[in-house]
Amino acid sequence: MFARIAVNTKSSKRDDLFTYEIPEEIRDVICVGQLVIIPLGNRSVNGIVIGIEKTKPEFETKKILKIVDETPIVDNEKIELARFISEYYWCGFSQALFAMLPINLRKRKTKILRNDSREAVKDPGHPYGCHSNFQLNSAQEKALEKINNAIDDKKAKTFLLHGVTNSGKTEIYLRACAEALEVNLGHPMSGIPGHWMSGGSGGCIYIVPEIALTPQAINRFEEVFGKDQVALIHSGLSISERLKTWIDIKTGKKNIVVGSRSAIFAPLQNLKIIIVDEEHDLISFKSDQTPRYELHTVAEKLAELSGSVLVFGSATPLVTSYAKVVSGEWEYLSLPDRVACPGQPGGDNSIPPQVKIVDMSSPAHNASHNEAGREGVFSDYLLQALELVLKNKKQALLFLNRRGMASFILCNDCKKVSMCESCDSNLVYHSIDNSPYGIPQSGNSASGGIIPQGKLWCHHCGRKYPVPVKCGVCGGLDFRFLGRGTEKIESEIRKYFPQARIARMDRDTMTSDLKYQEIFEKYKKGEIDILVGTQMIVHGWDIPSVDLAAVISIDESLLMPDYSSEEKVFQLLTQLTGRTGRSNARGMMILQTINPDLAVFENVVKNDYLSFVKRELALREKFSYPPFGRMVKLSLGGMNGDLVEKKAEDMANKLKNLEIKKLKEARVEIVGPISPLVEKKYNRYWKNIILKFVETRGGASKDGKTHGRVSLREELLNLVPKEWAIDIDPLTLF
Numbered sequence: 001m002f003a004r005i006a007v008n009t010k011s012s013k014r015d016d017l018f019t020y021e022i023p024e025e026i027r028d029v030i031c032v033g034q035l036v037i038i039p040l041g042n043r044s045v046n047g048i049v050i051g052i053e054k055t056k057p058e059f060e061t062k063k064i065l066k067i068v069d070e071t072p073i074v075d076n077e078k079i080e081l082a083r084f085i086s087e088y089y090w091c092g093f094s095q096a097l098f099a100m101l102p103i104n105l106r107k108r109k110t111k112i113l114r115n116d117s118r119e120a121v122k123d124p125g126h127p128y129g130c131h132s133n134f135q136l137n138s139a140q141e142k143a144l145e146k147i148n149n150a151i152d153d154k155k156a157k158t159f160l161l162h163g164v165t166n167s168g169k170t171e172i173y174l175r176a177c178a179e180a181l182e183v184n185l186g187h188p189m190s191g192i193p194g195h196w197m198s199g200g201s202g203g204c205i206y207i208v209p210e211i212a213l214t215p216q217a218i219n220r221f222e223e224v225f226g227k228d229q230v231a232l233i234h235s236g237l238s239i240s241e242r243l244k245t246w247i248d249i250k251t252g253k254k255n256i257v258v259g260s261r262s263a264i265f266a267p268l269q270n271l272k273i274i275i276v277d278e279e280h281d282l283i284s285f286k287s288d289q290t291p292r293y294e295l296h297t298v299a300e301k302l303a304e305l306s307g308s309v310l311v312f313g314s315a316t317p318l319v320t321s322y323a324k325v326v327s328g329e330w331e332y333l334s335l336p337d338r339v340a341c342p343g344q345p346g347g348d349n350s351i352p353p354q355v356k357i358v359d360m361s362s363p364a365h366n367a368s369h370n371e372a373g374r375e376g377v378f379s380d381y382l383l384q385a386l387e388l389v390l391k392n393k394k395q396a397l398l399f400l401n402r403r404g405m406a407s408f409i410l411c412n413d414c415k416k417v418s419m420c421e422s423c424d425s426n427l428v429y430h431s432i433d434n435s436p437y438g439i440p441q442s443g444n445s446a447s448g449g450i451i452p453q454g455k456l457w458c459h460h461c462g463r464k465y466p467v468p469v470k471c472g473v474c475g476g477l478d479f480r481f482l483g484r485g486t487e488k489i490e491s492e493i494r495k496y497f498p499q500a501r502i503a504r505m506d507r508d509t510m511t512s513d514l515k516y517q518e519i520f521e522k523y524k525k526g527e528i529d530i531l532v533g534t535q536m537i538v539h540g541w542d543i544p545s546v547d548l549a550a551v552i553s554i555d556e557s558l559l560m561p562d563y564s565s566e567e568k569v570f571q572l573l574t575q576l577t578g579r580t581g582r583s584n585a586r587g588m589m590i591l592q593t594i595n596p597d598l599a600v601f602e603n604v605v606k607n608d609y610l611s612f613v614k615r616e617l618a619l620r621e622k623f624s625y626p627p628f629g630r631m632v633k634l635s636l637g638g639m640n641g642d643l644v645e646k647k648a649e650d651m652a653n654k655l656k657n658l659e660i661k662k663l664k665e666a667r668v669e670i671v672g673p674i675s676p677l678v679e680k681k682y683n684r685y686w687k688n689i690i691l692k693f694v695e696t697r698g699g700a701s702k703d704g705k706t707h708g709r710v711s712l713r714e715e716l717l718n719l720v721p722k723e724w725a726i727d728i729d730p731l732t733l734f
């Protein structure tokens with residue numbers, strides 16, 4: 001007898017399965033899914049049995065050395081899922097399979113699971129549902145009923161839960177999980193604690209973009225189901241905590257998995273529901289290393305394999321997700337109304353916040369414009385609104401998607417911008433101690449006695465440079481600091497409101513999850529009046545006394561050469577708007593822009609997702625962008641820019657010449673080579689080639705096997721050397 005084995009090795013081959021002979025003494029116990037030790041070269045390494053066959057292969061085989069654990073560490077679902085990932089994402093089967101396991105389990109040489117692994121705790125005696133006693137509104141009831149019915153049907157089904165911000169999605173998630181677990185949450189309104197009902201319980205996965213950024217939803221899960229039932233999976237866990245969590249789930253001690261992207265691979269038994277919250281956050285859901293999987297695709301396959309219910313929830317669903325509703329693959333559930341805040345009874349907070357667009361190109365709106373004769377940062381309108389917020393003892397959020405004090409440092413004599421020596425990227429000025437003293441005025445010369453403190457940072461490689469005293473090109477001594485980041489906004493706003501308590505949240509200040517928690521708690525308690533920040537402040541917080549959110553500037557984001565840039569802007573503005581007006585007062589979002597007439601802004605003002613998504617889908621269809629076209633990005637990097645360029649040219653030509661007829665049949669377009677936005681990173685030069693697979697409407701199949709593309713994939717893989725990185729469904733083309 002022989003076994004097909006997935007091997008945990010950094011094999012350079014994309015076909016990374018091996019065949020080994022099963023020795024006599026373990027023939028009776030060996031089965032698919034077991035972790036085994038096998039000889040490979042002169043080492044012994046771990047492998048997972050993925051198939052057993054009788055026929056002797058034509059080549060020489062070695063024998064399996066031993067079985068680590070008789071209890072299989074992966075089940076058939078996971079093996080099938082790995083097969084799917086390797087086919088869809090063009091990576092090795094073993095790479096996909098081992099990526100699902102905790103790192104220290106991948107190399108484990110000794111037994112880890114007891115044979116009686118099903119010691120599930122059925123009645124931990126915890127008062128479940130103690131906080132789940134408020135009444136759902138009719139839209140919530142309707143959505144929950146559909147999800148619950150699907151759970152009871154025990155068949156795979158996918159829902160898109162489109163709920164405006166503050167529409168009570170979390171309550172639906174909690175109750176749907178209770179249904180899957182067969183936990184009685186107690187009668188709504190009664191306040192009577194629920195209890196486990198007798199009978200088998202199922203498994204639930206609840207995934208959020210970043211666990212540290214969504215503390216409130218996580219707390220609700222722990223409150224309702226008990227900390228001892230909820231397994232948290234996130235990047236903050238140590239290697240040994242990861243393994244312990246994995247064992248707790250695998251042995252049935254914990255049935256609810258809450259975590260970030262990789263929680264999808266949790267070894268739950270009897271999976272019944274997968275929930276992906278804030279599903280629009282693609283950047284968090286796409287893996288940036290091999291296998292470069294994306295959560296939507298993997299979750300859909302897992303739901304199909306396990307017959308579970310899948311719920312994608314968001315206030316701003318992805319265009320590609322809505323397309324699945326249009327094609328009839330997913331069912332659309334809508335929560336159009338904001339719900340009353342718990343603890344804030346009587347108030348009418350069902351009115352959506354107001355969105356105010358301020359035209360920054362018009363001098364009338366611009367306070368500092370008049371003063372200094374330059375384009376200012378804050379409009380009069382925003383300053384007045386902030387004053388009112390402070391007067392009413394409420395809170396405000398100020399958003400800018402750029403860190404640092406100044407984005408460019410320019411020599412006034414030769415006009416050269418300070419650049420990173422390792423990257424094709426301008427350096428950003430950061431003041432180190434964060435004090436408002438010694439900081440050069442934006443646009444002002446730093447000369448005249450004051451040498452600014454701080455450092456220049458490369459935002460691509462993280463390398464730091466001293467602030468220049470003398471221009472490296474012309475020897476000039478006069479520098480200009482241009483472009484403002486969050487750090488600058490913070491120091492400017494301090495000047496306008498010296499009494500206000502102001503804090504900043506971006507990657508410079510949030511050096512750990514703990515720091516983040518600290519600022520979040522302070523803000524929640526009302527100990528911070530104005531919070532300045534990047535993307536981090538946009539996440540699903542629910543803080544009642546936030547009356548105002550403002551976008552300092554968004555125009556640069558719309559200039560990005562990216563087919564989804566409008567979608568990202570729509571998401572960001574809508575999400576930020578949703579952070580306001582959660583108490584009795586109506587919230588407000590102020591958007592400062594120099595392009596006030598854009599259609600996407602009108603959609604935001606009217607809170608009109610459907611108009612946005614329909615326009616966006618029409619545009620994408622016209623240019624064959626996802627979901628109407630699928631993209632494969634090939635990237636090559638190297639120290640020698642000329643060589644990279646030549647290799648990329650050669651590859652593009654080879655691809656274009658590759659049986660043109662075949663490409664046409666499969667409707668594949670080859671674009672490139674193109675230069676990424678930052679062509680030189682960490683001293684390496686990069687080139688991309690894009691393969692665009694045009695889909696016919698409704699022609700995109702889940703396994704990507706349309707138009708004989710599997711054979712085409714094999715051919716392409718043979719053509720493209722391993723030094724090229726392959727990214728299926730890349731987030732950006734540049």
Ligand SMILES: [Zn+2]
Nearest residue numbers: 411414471474
């Ligand atoms: Zn110069």
Ligand SMILES: [Zn+2]
Nearest residue numbers: 420423458461
């Ligand atoms: Zn750099």
